[in-house]
Every structure is written in C-alpha cells, then in structure tokens.
Amino acid sequence: MEKKIFVFDLDDTLIDTDYKFELTFCDCIKTILLSFETRAPQIDEVLDAARALDNHKLATYPVETRYQPQRLYDTWLETYALLCEKHGLKPKAHVKQQLKGLIGQNFDAPWYIIPGAEETLEKLKDLPDVELHVLTVGDVQVQQRKLQSTQLIRFFKHVQVTTADKQAYLEQLAKEFGAGNVTMIGNSLKSDINPALRAGVNVVHIPRGNWHHAYEEPETEFTTVRDIRDLVKALEQTTN
Secondary structure (H helix, E strand, C coil), X not given: CXXXXXXXXXXXXXXXXXXXXXXXXHHHHHHHHHHXXXXXXXXXXXXXXXXXXXXXXXXXXXXXXXXXXXHHHHHHHHHHHHHXXXXXXXXXXXXXXXXXXXXXXXXXXXXXXXXXXXXXHHHHHCCCCEEEEEEEECCHHHHHHHHXXXXXXXXXXXXXXXXXXXXXXXXXXXXXXCHHHXXXXXXXXXXXXXXXXXXXXXEEECCCCCCHHHCCCCCCCCEEXXXXXXXXXXXXXXXX
C-alpha cells in the first residue's frame, strides 16, 4: 500500500489565531483613540490607516521577514505616528509601549486548539501507511511554540515553517510520494488551497478565519468541509 501524506496548515486550521489578532486590533484602536482624548479620530480612520500600511508591508517587505512579528509592530507604531501627524499631536512614549505590548500578546501562549482537531488527528495518525505533516507560513520560533504549547507536535512526522509560497514544498512531496497520495488541508484559499492546486495535489478546504489579506478567488473546484470533525470521511473520498 502506498503511503498517504496529509499536510496540515496550522493557523486557523488546527489552532485558533485570527480571533487573537482581531481582538488585538480592537485594543490597539481603543488605545490610540484614548490617547487622542477629545480629538480622537473615527474608528474607521484608524483601521483604514492600519490596513493600508499593513498591506503595503505585506507587498514590499522581504519574503523572509514578511510574516514575522516585526511587521505588525511597525504597522501599528506607524499608524499611531501617522494619525498624530495628521491631527497635529505629538506621539506619546507610553502609548507606543502600550501598542508594543498589545501586539506582543499575539505571539505568546495561550493558543487554543480548534474543537475537533485533536480527535481528528488521533484518528488519522492511527491509520496504516499515513504520515502527517504541518506546512505553515510564519516565524519559525513562534510556530514551533504554538505546536509545543498545544502539544499538537506529537502528531506530526515533519514540520515545515516557510516564509514563501507553499507550492514548492508540496511539489517536493508530490515528486517523492506521488501527487495522488498527497493532500493539503487548510483554511486559506490564498496560502493553502491555490498553491496546492498548482502543485497538482489533493486539497480539502476547511473555511475559517477572516483575515482580509488572505482572500483569493479559487482556481478550480475542490473538496470543502465546514467542520474538521468531518475531515476523515472527506479524506477517504478524496484519496481513494
């Protein structure tokens, strides 16, 4: 029997992370508004400024630093400085420190496992001739901390943290094990599903998270499940 390789994305596929960033962005906006007191800008003005800066950094930062924590530190400190300049105020040192502290919380425990993920991984790990991998974009140390903190590391034969497109790694697996024996499982059309389709391997999409930068039109049809608890059955149908 040929070995089947199931490759999992990490963030918002196995671990809830998007909500942490959304809450942090709310806290950053509130911190900036409070610092302006009665001269506070509108919420939309703060959020639009932050998103514009962050999108620019995602497009222009070197690929090896694009998904590291420093990008978000830079985004929010520059957002604060930009708004201060626009509204004729001087940036305050303690506000900068508050923003740094808020952003830093995203890269430390606790992280919460998505309901059903552990049970699903247990079932898959016990299947014969199955090998589980993690393929995730981000900072190596942060992503490793997530896996160690949640103890999900115990399920995986290999962990690959990349700063680039996932397609190259999936193509490597397809060459080694056969494209029909490799399946990418993830929540993001942009970083999980479309790269896997381009690599010619199987895909299962589990929609979750709402990061505005992560949306992209799908390139073709694929299998979708709404709950990770339904993954085992979907994989049986997809890979047989």
